[in-house]
Amino acid sequence: MAVEKMSLAKALNESLRKALDTDPKVLIMGEDVGKLGGVFRITDGLQKDFGEDRVIDTPLAESGIVGTAIGLALRGYRPVVEIQFDGFVFPAYDQIVTQLAKMHARALGKIKLPVVVRIPYGGGIGAVEHHSESPEALFAHVAGLKVVSPSNASDAYWMMQQAVQSDDPVIFFEPKRRYWDKGEVDTESIPGALHAAAVARTGTDLTLAAYGPMVKVCLEAAAAAQEEGKSVEVVDLRSMSPIDFDTIQASVEKTRRLVVVHEAPVFYGSGAEIAARITERCFYHLEAPVLRVGGYHAPYPPARLEEEYLPGLDRVLDAVDRSLAY
Amino acid sequence: MTVESTAAARKPRRSSKRTSAAKTPAKTPEGSTPELVQLLTPEGERVEHPDYSIDLSAEELRALYRDMVLTRRFDAEATALQRQGELGLWASLLGQEAAQIGSGRALRDDDYVFPTYREHGVAWCRGVDPTNLLGMFRGVNHGGWDPNTNNFHLYTIVIGSQTLHATGYAMGVAKDGADSAVIAYFGDGASSQGDVAEAFTFSAVYNAPVVFFCQNNQWAISEPTEKQTRVPLYQRAQGFGFPGVRVDGNDVLACLAVTRSALERARRGEGPTLVEAFTYRMGAHTTSDDPTKYRADEERASWEAKDPILRLRTYLEREGAADEAFFTALDEESETLGKRVREAVRAMPDPDRMAIFDHAYADGNPLVDEERAEFAAYQASFAEEGK
Numbered sequence: 001m002a003v004e005k006m007s008l009a010k011a012l013n014e015s016l017r018k019a020l021d022t023d024p025k026v027l028i029m030g031e032d033v034g035k036l037g038g039v040f041r042i043t044d045g046l047q048k049d050f051g052e053d054r055v056i057d058t059p060l061a062e063s064g065i066v067g068t069a070i071g072l073a074l075r076g077y078r079p080v081v082e083i084q085f086d087g088f089v090f091p092a093y094d095q096i097v098t099q100l101a102k103m104h105a106r107a108l109g110k111i112k113l114p115v116v117v118r119i120p121y122g123g124g125i126g127a128v129e130h131h132s133e134s135p136e137a138l139f140a141h142v143a144g145l146k147v148v149s150p151s152n153a154s155d156a157y158w159m160m161q162q163a164v165q166s167d168d169p170v171i172f173f174e175p176k177r178r179y180w181d182k183g184e185v186d187t188e189s190i191p192g193a194l195h196a197a198a199v200a201r202t203g204t205d206l207t208l209a210a211y212g213p214m215v216k217v218c219l220e221a222a223a224a225a226q227e228e229g230k231s232v233e234v235v236d237l238r239s240m241s242p243i244d245f246d247t248i249q250a251s252v253e254k255t256r257r258l259v260v261v262h263e264a265p266v267f268y269g270s271g272a273e274i275a276a277r278i279t280e281r282c283f284y285h286l287e288a289p290v291l292r293v294g295g296y297h298a299p300y301p302p303a304r305l306e307e308e309y310l311p312g313l314d315r316v317l318d319a320v321d322r323s324l325a326y
Numbered sequence: 327m328t329v330e331s332t333a334a335a336r337k338p339r340r341s342s343k344r345t346s347a348a349k350t351p352a353k354t355p356e357g358s359t360p361e362l363v364q365l366l367t368p369e370g371e372r373v374e375h376p377d378y379s380i381d382l383s384a385e386e387l388r389a390l391y392r393d394m395v396l397t398r399r400f401d402a403e404a405t406a407l408q409r410q411g412e413l414g415l416w417a418s419l420l421g422q423e424a425a426q427i428g429s430g431r432a433l434r435d436d437d438y439v440f441p442t443y444r445e446h447g448v449a450w451c452r453g454v455d456p457t458n459l460l461g462m463f464r465g466v467n468h469g470g471w472d473p474n475t476n477n478f479h480l481y482t483i484v485i486g487s488q489t490l491h492a493t494g495y496a497m498g499v500a501k502d503g504a505d506s507a508v509i510a511y512f513g514d515g516a517s518s519q520g521d522v523a524e525a526f527t528f529s530a531v532y533n534a535p536v537v538f539f540c541q542n543n544q545w546a547i548s549e550p551t552e553k554q555t556r557v558p559l560y561q562r563a564q565g566f567g568f569p570g571v572r573v574d575g576n577d578v579l580a581c582l583a584v585t586r587s588a589l590e591r592a593r594r595g596e597g598p599t600l601v602e603a604f605t606y607r608m609g610a611h612t613t614s615d616d617p618t619k620y621r622a623d624e625e626r627a628s629w630e631a632k633d634p635i636l637r638l639r640t641y642l643e644r645e646g647a648a649d650e651a652f653f654t655a656l657d658e659e660s661e662t663l664g665k666r667v668r669e670a671v672r673a674m675p676d677p678d679r680m681a682i683f684d685h686a687y688a689d690g691n692p693l694v695d696e697e698r699a700e701f702a703a704y705q706a707s708f709a710e711e712g713k
Contacts (some may be wrong), residue, residue, distance in 0.1 A: 053501060059531055064490055064524030071494020074473070075502070091520075098484050102468075102577050108686040110472035143686045143694075167688040167710075195692070242693045296395070 002187045007039035009179040011153040012042045014187070015160035018081065020050045025162060027072060028055045028119075029065055030082030030313040039122055040179055062092035070100055071113050078114045080164060086121040086173075091136070095171045095311025101144030102170045112167045116160075121149075122213045123310055124177040126303040134264035138173045140273075141243040146195070147241040148175040154181035154191055155198075155238060162194040164295050170194075173240075175213035190202050199251065203233035206320055209248055209274060211237040214261045214311060219297040232320060240270050248274065250279045256287040261311050266294040288326035293319045304311055305324035327709040360558045362572050362604055365579040368632040370640025380584040384647035390431060390578050391642060394423040394635050397447040399660035400456045403542055404446075404463070411465045412671050417444045421576070422606030427451060429509065429579025429603070432589055436477065436506040438499075440492035443481040445511050450505030452476040452556065456663070457670040466677055486512055486519030487625060489538060493525045496534035496592075508536045509585070509591040515546025515563070520556045526598070528568040530692075535592035538563075538600045544609035548620040563600035575605025576634040579582045605613045605630070679705065 006014065019026045028043055028050075031220035034057035047055035058065050062083055069079035081091045088097075096117065103113050123132030140147045146168055150156040156174070163170040192198060200215060201222050205310030208218040215236045220234035235251050237243060252258045258278055271292035278290055293311045301309045331631035351507035363375055382390075387430060401419050408416040426447025433439065433451065441448055449459055453474050462468040462481065482488040492510030492582055499506055516522055517540060529536050540559055551559075563570030569591075573584040581603055608631035610617050642648040683698040 014358065030377060059524070059527050059528060063521055064493075065526050066499060067487065067490025067524065068494030068528050072495070072498045073494075074479070074491065075498030076493045077498055077501075094484070095487065095490065096523075099482075099487055103480070104688050105685040106468040106470070108467060108470040109687075110470075111474070112688045146687075146691075197338040244692075244693050251435060298572040 003184050004187070005184050006153055007173070007180050007182050008045045008141070008150070008153045008156045009040060009042055011157040011183075011185050012160055012174065013044055013046070014185070016043060017049070018187075019045060019080070019161065019164045020046060020054060021165075025076060025078045026080070027077050027079045029058050029069060029079055030056075031058060031065075031084050032083050033057060038082055040176065041061065042118070042174070042179075043082065047265045051139075062090075063086055063095050065099060065116065066092040066115070068113050070103070070113065073113050073115050074111060078116075078164060080102060080116040080118060083102045083117060083129045086119055086133040087136055089119055089135065091119075092117075092284075096139070096145070096169075096171070097142050101142045102215060105144060109129040112251070113169050114167050115163075116163045116166075116172050117169070117225045120173045120174050120176040120179075120255055121173045122177060122307045123300065124213065124220065125215045126306070128303070129300070132260065132303075132306065134295065136171075136240050136262075137264055137269050144169065144186055145241060146170045147173065148194060148239045148241070149175060149212035149250060150238065151175065151178065151210075151212055151236050153181070154185045155236075157185045158191055159194055159238065162271060164279040166194065167257060173212060174224065177213050177287045178216065181216070195239040195244055196240050197238055197247035199233060199247070200236040201232070203231040203255065205231045205255055206259065206323055207233045207248070207251040208259050208261060208320070209236055209251075210261040211240060212263075215261060215314060217311060218261055221313050221320065222265045224313060224317060230324065232321065233324065239252055242272065243270070243277075245277050245281065247276075248278055252282045254279055256285050256291045257326075258286070259316070259323055261293045261316055261319075263295055263310055265297050266292045267297045269294055275315055288323045290325045291319045291323050337556040338470070343470050343511045353448070360560070360572055362574050363580050363584050364574040364577050365583060366577045366637055366641055368637050370637045370644060372579075375580070375583075376455065377586060378580065380545065380579050381577070382581040384642075385643070388648050388652060390427055390582070391446070391635070391638050391660075392426040393431065393450060394578060394638070395451050395656055396660055396663055397423050397427065399664055399674070400450070400667060401446055403611070403664040404460060405613060407671050408667065413460060413613075414465050415463050415612050415614060417463075417612045418609040419444050419446050421606045421629065421634070421704050422541055422543055423447055424578035424638075425539075425575040425603035425605045426579040428527060429539050429543045429585040432582050432585035433509065434506065434589075436504070436619075437491075437589065438477045438479070438495055438506065438508045440479045440488040440508065441514070442488070442497070442511050442513060443483050444513075445481070447510065449478055452478040454478050456667055457674075460667070461541065464671060464674055466674055485516035486525075489516075489522050489525035490526055490528070491532050492536050496529065496536035500532070500595075502696065505593045506535070507589045508534075509539055510536060511539050511541065511588070513546065514542040514544065514551045514559060515549065515555055517538075517559050526563070526568075526600070529567050529598040530566045533595065533597040535595070536598045536600060537592060539585065539586040539598065540602045541605055542602050543575075545607050545611070545617070546613060546620065547611040548617075550621075558602070560600055560602035562627055564566050566640045568598045570602065571599035572604055574631075575603030575665070576632045576637070578634055578638055585676065587647065592607065594709070694705050
């Protein structure tokens, strides 16, 4: 056993280090990923140890970063690219959606595109505009992409390993406000498949489904509900595309109530997809409609208002109460 | 003309050459004409250029001529097949044969090509079966060939995107320590895309072994080059820190010489080059386009006089480098190719409906599996009703 307590950021760093060490075809590309180690220090020390040829500081051009990563993948490399912040990904959106996601299918399977696009996402860090968004639904809607987000250090370590080994492109959303949260990482034991959801807390009265930064909020809500005698189960989805509906279904068949929580706007968000699918799968089990808690259909607000906008403990508990009241 | 059976072995005469341009690229303030590298004039006369020379045997000249004629014949057949309803769309390369064959024949087998959707002549040079190119225009696939078989990537429809793929691929070539080169094709319209500017930046910064081959065919559907740029396109390279050169895109010899030189430069580790092949789209943008709405007949007529195939034929005949038997045999070969393409397209089956779900993911995907099963069950319900 090699269990070590480390921050989510450090777990990503260790995972990338292992990937570079294991496979000479793995490359890291992005803005400031070299000497600086990235603005969040996720690639700290990697260029020093693996050289400028493998940990590559790129020009400040996101489409160029992803576009050249595609070319490198076609040449046999496995690029892991960093988009500095969620709101900066859109210049690369065309390359990701139009090229990266579809190229394998256009070649009728004859070529593979093992590219990981890392995106620190979500709010709660008091940042300026374009630094706090949750655009995961915009990628989950696109066939050919896998979309995942770890909620803790162990998943960060292992899901990054699995993403780098994936022969399909993976959009890897990192919950930036959880970067400094520590957790135990067992570097010798895989906790589960990349797209398997995990039951983070068991309960009997209601299921909270969340991913990334909202898992912690949901666990806190479940603990608070417990004090009021309500037994809440928390499912950490881990993957937004594909979604492990079987695990959610099994939970809902037991609890009969589901609330989906994410930072992204509720409208057309992943909660809508989960609500629709679980309603189909669990229609006769449900005691209440599937409820959603998330961001609003408005631009992400200035930092002084973000705590109002983001789903917090009280908004989650409010939804729990509304569901239980049916 | 005189039929000479020994013509094939004879080198072209050098006596008729003259120098066509100054060594230093002229500065081109607005309104002046920039230098154009030319080795064969529209009249079929060989001229010399101080920076680019070429010395081809009669056999090599005939091979280039054959490539251009067969490519044009294939292209004409595809246009006809669209008119007959066998293809949904076709993007003709008519008029651009020299640019494509000249650059395509400059490549080594281990070089890699990133084309647009109009590079039928380059595909021909790479050995891609012409019928492979027609699947996407018939609507049976989105390309489907293995890019690594002929080092010829899939056609890219969104303009300019592939210049970044080429740059990344070239960065990989350099990392591997290989001495091959990469060529990215794009057009005057694509030159306005941000991706092309980013490809120039990345390739320059990383000194990537890539040649950017811009076929300036004067028209981006209905928009003339003046709507894309205020400077000759080749001059843009200077701002990125690598050389740019404009070549007569209807002169197969010049396109071959200039591309060869740019590829050699890439192989030597000296980085990217922008080649602007100054040519003309003789046909419509695609079979869905109507150029009579936006350009004058006289313009087309003026470019007809610069036809890439005619000028080489004139030269071959004048030099006695090809005889009547060669042209006759080539005509027959063209018709055979047209027939083969026609029959292959007509015999091209529609894909199985379940192919919708194939290859969405390389690793497999539970959502795709679920929807495939739903779709199969839905289709099966009709089969049961029919019983």
